[in-house]
Amino acid sequence: MSSPHAARDSSRTNVAIIGMGTVGAGVARLLIDHGDRTARHAGKTIWLSKAVVRDLNKPRGIDLPAGVLTDSIDEVLNDPEIDVVVQLIGGLSPARETMLRAMEAGKDIVTANKALLAEHGGELFTRARELGRSIAFEAAVAGGVPIVANISQCLSANQILSMEGILNGTSNFIVSQMDEKGAGYEQTVKLAQELGYAEADPAMDVDGTDAAQKLAILSHLAFGATVDWRDIPRSGIDRLDPVDLQYASQLGYRIKLLAAARMIDGELELSVAPTLVRKGTPMAEVRDAYNAIRVVGDAVGPVFYHGLGAGQMPTASAVVADIIDTAVGRTPITFQTLEYFSKDRPARTVQRDVAKLRGRYYLRLHVSNHPGTLAKIASVLAEHNISIASVIQHEECSDEAVAAGKTSDEKFVPLVIMTHEASEGAASEATQAIAALKSVDGRAVRMPVRT
Amino acid sequence: MSSPHAARDSSRTNVAIIGMGTVGAGVARLLIDHGDRTARHAGKTIWLSKAVVRDLNKPRGIDLPAGVLTDSIDEVLNDPEIDVVVQLIGGLSPARETMLRAMEAGKDIVTANKALLAEHGGELFTRARELGRSIAFEAAVAGGVPIVANISQCLSANQILSMEGILNGTSNFIVSQMDEKGAGYEQTVKLAQELGYAEADPAMDVDGTDAAQKLAILSHLAFGATVDWRDIPRSGIDRLDPVDLQYASQLGYRIKLLAAARMIDGELELSVAPTLVRKGTPMAEVRDAYNAIRVVGDAVGPVFYHGLGAGQMPTASAVVADIIDTAVGRTPITFQTLEYFSKDRPARTVQRDVAKLRGRYYLRLHVSNHPGTLAKIASVLAEHNISIASVIQHEECSDEAVAAGKTSDEKFVPLVIMTHEASEGAASEATQAIAALKSVDGRAVRMPVRT
Numbered sequence: 020m021s022s023p024h025a026a027r028d029s030s031r032t033n034v035a036i037i038g039m040g041t042v043g044a045g046v047a048r049l050l051i052d053h054g055d056r057t058a059r060h061a062g063k064t065i066w067l068s069k070a071v072v073r074d075l076n077k078p079r080g081i082d083l084p085a086g087v088l089t090d091s092i093d094e095v096l097n098d099p100e101i102d103v104v105v106q107l108i109g110g111l112s113p114a115r116e117t118m119l120r121a122m123e124a125g126k127d128i129v130t131a132n133k134a135l136l137a138e139h140g141g142e143l144f145t146r147a148r149e150l151g152r153s154i155a156f157e158a159a160v161a162g163g164v165p166i167v168a169n170i171s172q173c174l175s176a177n178q179i180l181s182m183e184g185i186l187n188g189t190s191n192f193i194v195s196q197m198d199e200k201g202a203g204y205e206q207t208v209k210l211a212q213e214l215g216y217a218e219a220d221p222a223m224d225v226d227g228t229d230a231a232q233k234l235a236i237l238s239h240l241a242f243g244a245t246v247d248w249r250d251i252p253r254s255g256i257d258r259l260d261p262v263d264l265q266y267a268s269q270l271g272y273r274i275k276l277l278a279a280a281r282m283i284d285g286e287l288e289l290s291v292a293p294t295l296v297r298k299g300t301p302m303a304e305v306r307d308a309y310n311a312i313r314v315v316g317d318a319v320g321p322v323f324y325h326g327l328g329a330g331q332m333p334t335a336s337a338v339v340a341d342i343i344d345t346a347v348g349r350t351p352i353t354f355q356t357l358e359y360f361s362k363d364r365p366a367r368t369v370q371r372d373v374a375k376l377r378g379r380y381y382l383r384l385h386v387s388n389h390p391g392t393l394a395k396i397a398s399v400l401a402e403h404n405i406s407i408a409s410v411i412q413h414e415e416c417s418d419e420a421v422a423a424g425k426t427s428d429e430k431f432v433p434l435v436i437m438t439h440e441a442s443e444g445a446a447s448e449a450t451q452a453i454a455a456l457k458s459v460d461g462r463a464v465r466m467p468v469r470t
Numbered sequence: 471m472s473s474p475h476a477a478r479d480s481s482r483t484n485v486a487i488i489g490m491g492t493v494g495a496g497v498a499r500l501l502i503d504h505g506d507r508t509a510r511h512a513g514k515t516i517w518l519s520k521a522v523v524r525d526l527n528k529p530r531g532i533d534l535p536a537g538v539l540t541d542s543i544d545e546v547l548n549d550p551e552i553d554v555v556v557q558l559i560g561g562l563s564p565a566r567e568t569m570l571r572a573m574e575a576g577k578d579i580v581t582a583n584k585a586l587l588a589e590h591g592g593e594l595f596t597r598a599r600e601l602g603r604s605i606a607f608e609a610a611v612a613g614g615v616p617i618v619a620n621i622s623q624c625l626s627a628n629q630i631l632s633m634e635g636i637l638n639g640t641s642n643f644i645v646s647q648m649d650e651k652g653a654g655y656e657q658t659v660k661l662a663q664e665l666g667y668a669e670a671d672p673a674m675d676v677d678g679t680d681a682a683q684k685l686a687i688l689s690h691l692a693f694g695a696t697v698d699w700r701d702i703p704r705s706g707i708d709r710l711d712p713v714d715l716q717y718a719s720q721l722g723y724r725i726k727l728l729a730a731a732r733m734i735d736g737e738l739e740l741s742v743a744p745t746l747v748r749k750g751t752p753m754a755e756v757r758d759a760y761n762a763i764r765v766v767g768d769a770v771g772p773v774f775y776h777g778l779g780a781g782q783m784p785t786a787s788a789v790v791a792d793i794i795d796t797a798v799g800r801t802p803i804t805f806q807t808l809e810y811f812s813k814d815r816p817a818r819t820v821q822r823d824v825a826k827l828r829g830r831y832y833l834r835l836h837v838s839n840h841p842g843t844l845a846k847i848a849s850v851l852a853e854h855n856i857s858i859a860s861v862i863q864h865e866e867c868s869d870e871a872v873a874a875g876k877t878s879d880e881k882f883v884p885l886v887i888m889t890h891e892a893s894e895g896a897a898s899e900a901t902q903a904i905a906a907l908k909s910v911d912g913r914a915v916r917m918p919v920r921t
Contacts, residue, residue: 049627049769060626062807157624163770165624172800173608173616175511176500176790301752301776318500319614319787322777325752326770336770339627347807349623349800356513356798 032061032346035069035095035126037117038107039088042131042158043070044081045335046105050342051084061343069095092117096124103345105338106130115139122152127350129341131158131334136360137232137248140239144360153354155341160233161186161310163333164326165340170240170314171353177316179241183279183469184312185305186233188328189224190256190276192216192308194293198264198273199306204257216308226255227276227291234278234291239359241314242280243367244287252373253291263383263464266411266435267295270381272468273303286371295381295468301325302469374444379408379468382438384453385431385460392458393434399456400438403449411435431460437468483512483797486520486546486577488568489558490539493582493609494521495532496786497556501793502535512794520546543568547575554796556789557581566590573603578801580792582609582785587811588683588699591690595811604805606792611684612637612761614784615777616791621691621765622804628767630692632732634920635763636756637684639779640675641707641727643667643759645744649715649724650757655708667759677706678727678742685729685742690810692765693731694818695738703824704742714834714915717862717886718746721832724754728920737822746832746919752776753920825895830859830919833889835904836882836911843909844885850907851889854900862886882911888919 034050036043050057050067057065070083075090095101104126108114114135118128128147130136136143136159147154157167161184170179185191189211196207208225211217223229228248235248256276267274272295281288296303301323305311310328315321327333344350358364386392393412400407412434438446446465454463485501487494501508501518508516521534522543546552555577559565565586569579579598581587587594587610598605608618612635621630636642640662647658659676662668674680679699686699707727718725723746732739747754752774756762761779766772778784795801809815837843844863851858863885889897897916905914 045769053627053629056629057627060808164773165620168624169616169620172795173619173791174787175794176504176508176787178504178507299755301755304750304752304755316787318496318783318790320778320781320784322615322775324773324775326773330771332769333771336625336627336767339769340624343626344623347803349803352798352800352803357511 029063031064031066032103032342033066033068033101034103034105034342035071035101036067036105036107037071037092037095037121038109039070039072039079040107040109041331042334042338043105043107044079045331046107046338047081047083049335049339057339057343061346063346065342065346068098068101071095092120095126096120099125101126103127103129103342105342106132107338108132109134111135111138115143118143119146122147122150125150125152127152127345128154129338129345130154130156131338133159133229133232133236137235140236140360141362145362148355148358148361153345153351155345155350155354156236157341158334158337160236161312161324162188162326162328162330163336164310164312164324164328165337166237166312166324167240168340169322169324170237171357174314174316174319174322177318179282180315180317181279181281182237182241182312182314183277183302185275185302185310186278186312186328187224187230187276188308188310189217189221190230191305191310193225194256194259194264194274194276195306197259197261198268201261203261204259225257227253230276230278230291234280234289238280238287238289242282242287243364244370245366246289246370250370251289251291254293256293259293260464262433263381263466266383267381268298269411270295270409270435270437271298272296273298274466275302275305277302277469282368283371285368287368288371288376290376290467293466295466297470374442374447376443377440378443379440379470380438380446381466381468382436382450383464384434384436385462386434387458388430388432389458395456395458396434396436396453399452400436400449403441403445403452405441405445405449406439407436408439409437480514482515482517483554483793484517484519484552485554485556485793486522486552487518487556487558488522488543488546488572489560490521490523490530491558491560492782493785493789494556494558495530496782497558497789498532498534500786500790508790508794512797514797516793516797519549519552522546546577547571550576552577554578554580554793556793557583558789559583560585562586562589566594569594570597573598573601576603578603578796579605580789580796581605581607582789584610584680584683584687588686591687591811592813596813599806599809599812604796604802606796606801606805608792609785609788611687612763612775613639613777613779613781614787615761615763615775615779616788617688617763617775618691619791620773620775621688622808625765625767625770625773628769630733631766631768632730633688633692633763633765634728634730634753636726636753636761637729637763637779638675638681638727639759639761640668640672641681642756642761644676645707645710645715645725645727646757648710648712649719652712654712655710676708678704679706681727681729681742685731685740689731689738689740693733693738694815695821696817697740697821701821702740702742705744707744710744711915713884714832714917717834718832719749720862721746721860721886721888722749723747723919724749725917726753726756728753733819734822736819738819739822739827741827741918744917746917748921825893825898827894828891829894830891830921831889831897832917832919833887833901834915835885835887836913837885838909839881839883840909846907846909847885847887847904850903851887851900854892854896854903856892856896856900857890858887859890860888
């Protein structure tokens with residue numbers, strides 16, 4: 020098993036970084052400034068040989084030793100002394116081609132590129148195995164929170180039953196700020212951009228894509244599922260109305276962008292959605308740009324992880340741990356044993372039909388203040404076998420007030436309903452039927468609720 | 471590096487369990503009932519060959535295949551096909567001798583015996599290295615929470631700056647119950663015993679010994695410190711008065727038995743004590759028999775772990791993960807690289823003098839309701855350079871009320887003071903000086919406060 024990695028047994032492991040953005044500079048800093056530390060954990064020297072960039076003249080906030088910085092990737096690929104390539108180019112291309120070329124040149128890979136794994140994981144991991152190389156990717160999910168190693172190794176005695184998490188720090192920062200400051204979405208996105216928590220175009224973060232990609236990767240590790248992230252039902256926080264944060268709070272909940280995976284009857288239920296989470300639970304109290312993951316194993320029970328899911332040094336912490344694991348030979352063992360993303364290993368689980376998902380729901384409707392509106396809505400829910408757990412209806416729109424002859428304008432007012440458990444199919448149909456009622460305007464908001 | 475473990479490369483790893491108590495039965499259940507799972511994670515079969523017990527006739531709630539159960543340890547030691555010995559005998563002797571004999575017979579060790587490691591770690595680990603064997607001990611600290619692997623591997627890019635945790639589930643169960651139900655200590659211990667959360671003699675759990683032993687082990691992993699657990703200043707929850715839980719709550723805190731380690735000026739500050747933790751922080755909300763650990767690394771920032779710190783299956787989860795790591799070869803690499811508890815590797819840090827510890831303090835005093843008592847106490851604190859952050863003094867004993875001529879008996883009433891930051895030395899001296907005041911009775915309660 021260890022034969023292809025015999026070269027790792029030398030007294031020094033040479034590393035090249037490709038892509039010196041924020042994370043690359045952080046990795047370089049740890050390797051250069053803290054060589055004693057990495058040597059202690061690796062039992063040998065971890066040496067930064069090369070850092071490949073496109074523009075040699077761009078300032079990077081770090082002094083690299085002479086000869087390290089280069090704009091030629093061939094200097095890395097053609098150097099047989101370089102053992103590990105840290106692939107930090109974002110996007111799909113040329114990241115994919117670069118990774119393939121590096122593996123063909125005999126390098127083991129450490130990467131933080133989650134989109135690349137979600138898209139081309141099968142191809143890249145299969146090729147790595149053919150070539151006797153390894154790919155480490157702790158930094159691809161949840162930044163500094165070592166969830167990949169924890170699921171792959173630490174919890175390996177368990178069948179994972181469920182997993183839910185706040186996997187996108189940008190969204191969590193925005194939602195927390197909106198919740199705490201009562202500010203609107205657009206205004207909060209601007210603040211997040213000013214503080215460096217959101218990119219100039221935060222679309223992939225706020226629309227749930229990033230969380231879905233991470234959930235697809237974690238689902239593969241935890242459940243052996245082969246999921247295209249596009250098949251995960253997902254909604255983001257980009258249409259979140261502050262008023263729902265207020266109603267949720269009145270009901271004892273906070274809203275979080277939750278990525279969730281759950282085994283039910285041998286099928287895997289997956290979703291990414293703004294979700295009501297009960298206040299006082301650890302997940303509800305995750306603030307700012309933090310990430311958190313709650314994993315339930317059949318032996319260990321629930322284990323909760325909380326830490327910084329992004330940022331220069333937290334991500335660099337994960338990358339350097341992967342470099343050390345690769346240098347000492349742990350990653351090659353794990354990589355070969357678990358056969359992640361192997362085309363030869365059939366998926367162990369299938370994704371559950373969206374309509375079969377079950378849970379509680381939060382509904383916010385705009386209803387006319389005519390008598391009998393609540394009765395009609397309650398009837399539609401009852402027809403779909405959905406029972407009501409709680410209702411918030413302000414006095415000016417209560418059926419009773421109207422029935423009692425109190426004056427009120429013909430206008431639409433909000434009605435908030437929390438249901439008991441129902442299927443996604445029934446909830447979706449009922450919501451459509453309610454929205455079609457004459458006394459209800461079309462803008463229905465529906466979110467799942469965690470208990 | 472892998473040469474002494476060449477035998478592990480066969481297609482099957484044979485395991486023997488020594489000591490079939492609760493945890494042993496849990497480990498056997500995972501190995502027997504879930505062989506597919508362990509095989510998937512190990513890339514080969516993990517086979518339970520033997521389970522050694524003292525009394526063959528004692529019921530254990532698990533059906534073992536014929537030939538597995540034995541009362542002869544020699545059947546394990548003399549069987550060259552057995553690769554891994556899971557040492558689950560408690561206490562120091564014969565656990566120590568058994569472990570040494572097993573290693574001398576060529577077996578790698580997995581153990582959950584924290585007291586043995588805290589006491590004889592140096593001897594056992596040095597002998598293992600001499601023999602080319604490994605010792606895995608994830609289950610020795612925090613049960614199902616994989617903190618050993620996380621500190622040893624996942625956070626290896628970091629200098630750990632601090633670490634604090636709830637490491638004793640029995641104590642946390644008792645304190646949480648007292649807090650939530652308002653019940654007394656003795657009564658709650660009985661409940662904990664009935665529910666299986668406390669042993670018949672819970673002394674080592676409730677007096678801080680168990681937490682100090684775990685903290686000593688974690689401090690070695692995280693800081694390279696060689697600490698005798700007896701040198702860790704510690705107090706337990708066995709003298710906790712419910713009234714302090716109530717005052718803490720009024721001040722916005724909960725009381726938790728906190729084990730803490732912190733690097734300050736190159737020295738390691740260590741303590742185990744009932745500590746006021748601010749409500750709403752994840753640590754304050756750890757309930758029942760759960761454990762939690764917050765680790766701060768200089769790159770990753772704070773990472774928080776929460777899970778079940780004891781119990782049959784959570785502990786078995788950690789043991790079986792160690793068996794898999796040993797079978798695939800990861801543990802031998804980690805064990806040899808990190809040289810834990812090596813007599814050849816000098817301690818990297820020294821323990822900080824207790825008197826130099828700094829923090830905020832909670833003080834509860836019994837004071838006479840004479841005029842000027844608070845003034846005298848405040849003077850003593852000021853003389854020791856300690857400033858007051860908040861005070862709880864009920865009306866019937868306020869100096870003002872007495873000064874205003876209201877009647878009151880000559881009796882002692884409680885006075886609660888929360889200080890700003892001070893040194894342990896100053897706080898200790900000031901508390902003694904205050905307790906010696908004529909208007910204060912001797913029973914002063916003092917606890918540290920986390921912010």
